[in-house]
Amino acid sequence: MLTSSFPSVNLSHKPTPLERLDNLSDDYQTNIWIKRDDCTGLAFGGNKSRQLEYYIGHAKSLGADTLLTTGAIQSNHVRMTVAAARKTNMDVEVQLEHRVDRDQVEYHESGNPFLVKIMGAKIHYYAVGEDEDGADQAMIDRAEVLKAEGKNPYVIPLSNANTPYGALGYVEAAEETLQQLESMGIQPERFIVPTGSASTHAGFLLGLRACGCQIPVQGICVRRDAASQKKRVITKIQSVSKLMNL
Ligand SMILES: Cc1ncc(COP(=O)(O)O)c(C=O)c1O
Structure with a gap:
């Protein structure tokens, strides 16, 4: 695992399920899958x-x-x-x-x-x-x-200037997701992630790229305009890369 040299504690039910959203997929005539990180288990779950x-x-x-x-x-x-x-x-x-x-x-x-x-x-x-x-x-x-x-x-901390240890959790989640996709025979065209502090977005994107996966990642921001959030994600990716010596 890419993050195995970092200390961590066990708080989550992992791997979280990867499920097809049948009704939404039918409505949009496509295949939409969801990574159920609402099911991590701790205090009602979530990322x-x-x-x-x-x-x-x-x-x-x-x-x-x-x-x-x-x-x-x-x-x-x-x-x-x-x-x-x-x-x-x-x-x-x-x-x-x-x-x-x-x-x-x-x-x-x-x-x-x-x-x-x-x-x-x-x-x-x-x-x-x-x-x-x-x-x-x-x-x-x-x-x-x-x-x-x-x-x-x-x-x-909250500010983006700090070392983002939390983003390592989503580097791990990227590896977990890629393993599930491979074992289920699914080849997605893109990933869509929520992005606020950017720990999820930056960690997931970096984790994919570190595993050699080039599938695009699209963030949906919960609190900033796209240009400001893009800067935030880039800064966080740089900090996590530095932390991981990538
Ligand atoms: C339920 C939920 N999903 C996603 C996000 C965004 O995640 P992150 O802060 O890692 O960018 C937040 C917080 O902003 C959240 O509360």
Whole structure:
């Protein structure tokens, strides 16, 4: 495995199934397959558990006992970080950012923030919207306080300037997907991935290319225009290549 020299922990049911979407395929007169990473199993599943396997592996290799991370009020990443911390016996503090202008109590109290609360994370709030560096800095400042109290915190950062250990999870997923496609005799024309922090997109694309697969990868961005996201994906691919000595 391309990522086997990196420390990781086991948080996900893998391999996740690769399924044909029969009705959608019939509607569009084509073959559409889905990689069921909603079935990773941790705290309702999703793509973050593969990423957290490598972040927590790195954290544990540094002797960390507390995870810190930041994200939007309804962040899936935050919910799954708290679940992963619980599963790996780490303390956890999260910061919820006011990224969208919504006052409804449901937005602030139900769904992910509710789950974060019942899983027992310590919660901080960050008032500014899109301010990745500021949000990371607030977590780094909080980590300094924890260090002074004798803890060994590990910050899972948001900004693209940081080493993207999480993207290694999607390098692994690319290898897993290629093995499934081969054993099922499927030759896709393209892959379509969601792209936000770009860890999924960058890791998957790099993993394919590292395996010699040249099939195009199209990202559907959840929060930026195409030009800004393209820059982000390229920067992240460069960081992951460097991390993996590719
Ligand atoms: C369910 C889900 N899928 C995909 C993404 C995008 O993944 P990534 O942050 O790795 O780009 C996110 C987060 O933005 C998400 O919550």
